[in-house]
Amino acid sequence: MKIGYARVSTADQSLDLQLDALEEFGCEEIFQEKQSGAKDDRKELALALRNLRAGDTFVVYKLDRLARSTKRLIDISDLLKEKNVEFVSIQDNLDTGTAAGKAMFGMLSVLAEFERDIIRERTMAGLQAARARGRMGGRPKVNEKKLNHALALYKSESMSIREIENATGVSGSTLYRALAKVKLHNKAGDIV
Known part of the structure; x- marks a missing residue:
């Protein structure tokens, strides 16, 4: 057919x-x-x-x-x-x-396999050059003091997420990740 x-x-x-x-x-x-x-x-x-x-x-x-x-x-x-x-x-x-x-x-x-290999080689060379210049890549480290302040503001329910972002410089996604870790840690404590 x-x-x-x-x-x-x-x-x-x-x-x-x-x-x-x-x-x-x-x-x-x-x-x-x-x-x-x-x-x-x-x-x-x-x-x-x-x-x-x-x-x-x-x-x-x-x-x-x-x-x-x-x-x-x-x-x-x-x-x-x-x-x-x-x-x-x-x-x-x-x-x-x-x-x-x-x-x-x-x-x-x-040709597709060759293209993938070339891209991989270029990526590895770029990462190596960046490391040689002192850049490590990945997520930047979060300032723990600012994050704790943001968490406290969130728990106080006195500010919106956007206001917390503006006041602390901690992004909403970072704040939500930290909250998820806190909840997971609390649940693990309940189980033990």
């Missing part, structure tokens, strides 16, 4: 060109949605991928309709291989049912 997937980014764009091409290619079922390709939680794409069975062919008009990043494209490719499903991109002349199509998808996989 040939299953198609069509996507445009905004509600005012038309799917007609893609739908016509997918129908002409012989797709028996076509999943369609109007949502950004940058989002990984596309419902219709997930449904299309779930409905694929061994021996099916998954068809898109163009690769960028399926995924915006090489990594996401490779993730989908791996899923299709696991399910024993062929993949066709009409405009890109890519068909994993052919030797050339399989080779092209293999090259995409190698």
Whole structure:
């Protein structure tokens, strides 16, 4: 069975060109949605991928309709291989049912891995350079005196969180984390 997937980014764009091409290619079922390709939680794409069975062919008009990043494209490719499903991109002349199509998808996989390795190397080099300059990264240490003052103000119920932030310089998220620790500590004391 040939299953198609069509996507445009905004509600005012038309799917007609893609739908016509997918129908002409012989797709028996076509999943369609109007949502950004940058989002990984596309419902219709997930449904299309779930409905694929061994021996099916998954068809898109163009690769960028399926995924915006090489990594996401490779993730989908791996899923299709696991399910024993062929993949066709009409405009890109890519068909994993052919030797050339399989080779092209293999090259995409190698390039994605290379890209991940380069990013990892750059990140590690950047962290090493920052450490050499005395920067350690991570969350800055909280001034315990200010935090205790903020906790006391919170417990007194005399100020709002925003007022506490302005008066002490302790952010609301830091205050809430400290309150959660206090509650957890109190509960642990109750258990013992």
